[in-house]
Amino acid sequence: KNEVEQSPQNLTAQEGEFITINCSYSVGISALHWLQQHPGGGIVSLFMLSSGKKKHGRLIATINIQEKHSSLHITASHPRDSAVYICAVRYSGAGSYQLTFGKGTKLSVIP
Amino acid sequence: DGGITQSPKYLFRKEGQNVTLSCEQNLNHDAMYWYRQDPGQGLRLIYYSQIVNDFQKGDIAEGYSVSREKKESFPLTVTSAQKNPTAFYLCASRDRANEKLFFGSGTQLSVL
Numbered sequence: 510k511n512e513v514e515q516s517p518q519n520l521t522a523q524e525g526e527f528i529t530i531n532c533s534y535s536v537g538i539s540a541l542h543w544l545q546q547h548p549g550g551g552i553v554s555l556f557m558l559s560s561g562k563k564k565h566g567r568l569i570a571t572i573n574i575q576e577k578h579s580s581l582h583i584t585a586s587h588p589r590d591s592a593v594y595i596c597a598v599r600y601s602g603a604g605s606y607q608l609t610f611g612k613g614t615k616l617s618v619i620p
Numbered sequence: 621d622g623g624i625t626q627s628p629k630y631l632f633r634k635e636g637q638n639v640t641l642s643c644e645q646n647l648n649h650d651a652m653y654w655y656r657q658d659p660g661q662g663l664r665l666i667y668y669s670q671i672v673n674d675f676q677k678g679d680i681a682e683g684y685s686v687s688r689e690k691k692e693s694f695p696l697t698v699t700s701a702q703k704n705p706t707a708f709y710l711c712a713s714r715d716r717a718n719e720k721l722f723f724g725s726g727t728q729l730s731v732l
Contacts, residue, residue: 513662540719550708552723595663606651606714607678610662 515596515611522618528583530614532596535577539601543570543581546593546613555581555594586618622647626711626724632732633698633705641696641727643711649722651714652694656680656707657726663710669694698729706730 514533522528532541543555556563556570558579563570567586572579583590596611624645633639645652650671655663665678669688683702688694698705711724 542721544721544723550710550726550728552710552712552721552726554721554723557719557721597663606719607665607668608663610664612660612662 513596513598513609513611515594515614517614518612519615520617522586522616524587524618524620526586526618528586528590528616528618530581530594530596530616532579532581532598532611533577534598534600534609537601538574538577538598540599541572541579542597542608543579544595544597546595548592552595583616588618588620591616591618624711624713624722624724626709626727628727629725631727631729633729634732636700638697638699639729641698641709641711641729643694643696643724644692645694645713645722646692647713647715647722648691649713649715650691651716652688653712653714654678654684654686654694654696655710655712657710658707666696666709 512535516531541558544552545555546552558572567584569582593613593615595613597608599608627642653668654666656666657663664680666684667675667678667686669675672691675686675688683699685697709727713722
């Protein structure tokens with residue numbers, strides 16, 4: 510079974526710190542999503558990547574296709590960044606845009 | 621404001637009862653999805669629909685049913701055959717132009 514592994518599972522940071530969340534997958538993919546789940550449960554899409562790097566505000570997402578690895582970076586972290594960050598991949602050949610999800614990384618940013 | 625609306629936010633099911641979770645979108649998206657989230661687990665696909673009047677089973681469809689009579693609506697029924705229904709249920713749609721996903725705020729289903 511194709512898996513998506515995220516690390517760390519939990520992360521506590523001081524406000525202002527640079528944060529990195531990692532995502533590894535097992536076989537070739539056609540797309541990788543980074544999602545943010547707020548404490549109330551709602552999920553927001555942050556990035557969709559198939560190669561390279563994307564940046565939006567303080568968030569940066571990178572993907573290394575050869576190493577089957579993606580990272581989500583948060584610069585100058587803030588307490589409002591506290592959430593669960595979820596990596597999801599579409600494996601190459603997966604029908605009808607079906608995604609495999611990681612278990613998430615719970616981030617807490619302390620003032 | 622465009623988006624996905626799920627209701628209710630909390631739902632309680634009695635044993636032997638069927639319950640229906642609502643999902644409505646005004647984003648004009650063809651593709652819609654239902655996911656189940658359990659504590660400490662990744663989201664799992666229950667059903668998906670690529671177009672009106674068509675839907676397909678996901679990884680964990682047993683004990684669930686859906687319909688897609690209108691583009692805007694994709695309700696999920698949790699039937700009495702689902703023996704472990706307590707979970708957080710999320711509805712999503714996908715913009716085919718850029719593959720971006722949009723999620724509702726979720727429904728927490730619990731068993732009385």
